[in-house]
Amino acid sequence: MTTALSIKNLSKTYKGGVTALKSVDLDIERGEILALLGPNGAGKTTMISIICGLVRPSTGTVTVEGNDIVSQYREARKLIGLVPQELHTETFETVWATVSYSRGLFGKKPNPALVEQILRDLSLYEKKDSQIIALSGGMKRRVMIAKALAHEPRILFLDEPTAGVDVELRKDMWRLVKRLRDTGVTIILTTHYIEEAEEIADRVGVIRKGELLLVEDKAELMRKLGQKQLTLDLQKPLESLPETLSHFDLKLTDDGQQIIYSYDTQANRTGIATLLSALGEADIIVKDLDTQQRSLEDIFVSLVVEEKQ
């Protein structure tokens, strides 16, 4: 495979002394979808902003299909499309005008057929003559994607594209991302949603406090992240767990009112049915049950601990 984007030793310290990125190294292959996960302030947007020319790096280099983003910025930027996190749109322009404007900004001659196709793909064509101010938040988000696609980029950055959008738009967006990938576009998206990464990414990167903690194949990461917990509320408190349940991964809470069972959702069998049957045989009556998945941040923390160990 060919490298679409190569980041070497990229760091950014802002004027106030805040370090947003610490020596990040990352190679992204052409045609892959990379999901960058990380809590707010992790450095995801700073990294994207540097690549797109909005923020100056403190150290390091970035090349886009072999073009340095500083010395060969024209060639590099032509290949990049950016959908920023915030809804930045012209207020009084029409959808058609703003998308056509974006194409021109990137040095491409007008192509009404292509603009029409993009608008149709994003279910925006009916609104092509509407002023942007009259559109809903979801529609504005689509306009921003249309603008980013107007110059036919080879690398597309989607900075939290589905934050605050409804399920329908989220699924539309996932479909679009997959379609773009099929045409060879490399996609880097940042997200808080694990299911988003699970749905569309080929690889997942985890970034926290400016450090790229890991970049891993999605399947491998999902296996690591697949741990769930089943909490069983008991009718009568237990002093200790019976011997017959020792082969299950169980924990009894201090007050003896709950049993917590950890299991792997990716495994062929979760063991829940067997556990419930074993509890029945041991005359332990379950009043209620609940399952919990660790939050993304919990998972990040546990991954960091694992990596350090």
Place this chain on the structure above:
Amino acid sequence: MNFEAVKSIYLFEMARMKRTLLQSVISPVLSTSLYFIVFGAAIGSRIEEIDGVQYGAFIVPGLMMLTLLQNSISNASFGIYFPKFIGTIYEVLSAPISFFEIVLGYVGAAATKSIILGLIILATAHLFVPIEIRHPFWMLFFLVMTAVTFSLFGFIIGIWADNFEKLQLIPLLVITPLVFLGGSFYSIQMLPEFWQKVTLANPVLYLISGFRWSFYETSDVGIGVSIGMISFFLVLCLGAIWWIFRTGYRLKT
């Protein structure tokens, strides 16, 4: 050179003028007509001629300069400030465009609008008074140079301003008084000697004087000095813009 990008910015900005026709064109024309009524008719009836030029005709270059300066600054400053304000500046800054091309697009559009307005004012003035342009080349030279220079200045203000108040601050508190006190409606020869000397410190005087010379061959300062001053302002503004883009001042972190 990314001509498509320059064209896109230019046409995008010009489209704003079409959308706001009332504010962009009709409003300055109305203001100028009012100036003619107040200064031309009311005051002009008491001052018949200045340097052999009928008072109504004498103030035409000053009125054009007033509109030119105000509109060049407001068009260019708003043109770049608004994308900054609503956040769409990210698109321009991440596009494969050089800083020169960005300035060319924004300043080109702002200057074009001002020149169109200047010419509309000239046509409007022609309805009120007879106008003679003795040096059409120099008239156009001053018109274009002033529009470009003050559009560059407006662009600098638009980058510097971080709120709407600052955007209006310099045009209202600096430029308008300088234009009014720079001989728009009078010759500085009409002032007491002390104030004549003070007025020489007003840079706008040189623009108005040179522009008026291109119409009637009458001026407060030598034409060479006027050309030198406008060229000096142009270089000054270009230098400031070069510094802004080199450092990313208020554009990039």
